[in-house]
Structure formats: structure tokens, C-alpha cells
Amino acid sequence: MGTIDRVARIVIALVFAALYFTGTVTGTLGIVLLVLGGVFVATSLISFCPLYTIFGLSTCPNK
Numbered sequence: 001m002g003t004i005d006r007v008a009r010i011v012i013a014l015v016f017a018a019l020y021f022t023g024t025v026t027g028t029l030g031i032v033l034l035v036l037g038g039v040f041v042a043t044s045l046i047s048f049c050p051l052y053t054i055f056g057l058s059t060c061p062n063k
Contacts, residue, residue, distance in 0.1 A: 001049055009043060
């Protein structure tokens with residue numbers, strides 16, 4: 001996973017968290033966004049996305 005991809009995932013996770021904790025998005029959708037944001041942060045920290053492997057994608061500049 002490339003650096004831009006990792007940073008984008010963390011930014012998206014922060015937006016999801018902000019939407020939930022400010023009360024903009026509530027209920028089931030809010031919880032789904034929080035979980036998805038957690039997945040984004042986790043995959044960014046370990047630099048691995050299982051879906052990329054399944055679909056054969058790579059955003060890492062090094063082969």
C-alpha cells in the first residue's frame with residue numbers, strides 16, 4: 001500500500017469519526033462508518049489491504 005493511499009485512508013477515517021462524534025451521522029449508519037473507519041486505520045497501520053490482494057491491485061510504487 002502506497003503512502004498516498006495510507007494517508008487518504010486515515011483522513012477518511014477521521015472524517016467518519018468527526019461525523020459520528022458531532023452527531024451529524026447517527027444510528028446504524030454512524031456505527032457502520034465508525035467500524036469502516038477503524039478498518040481503514042488498521043489497514044493503513046499494517047500497510048496491507050486484503051481486498052487489494054483479492055482484486056490484484058497495488059498502490060505501492062515498489063514491486
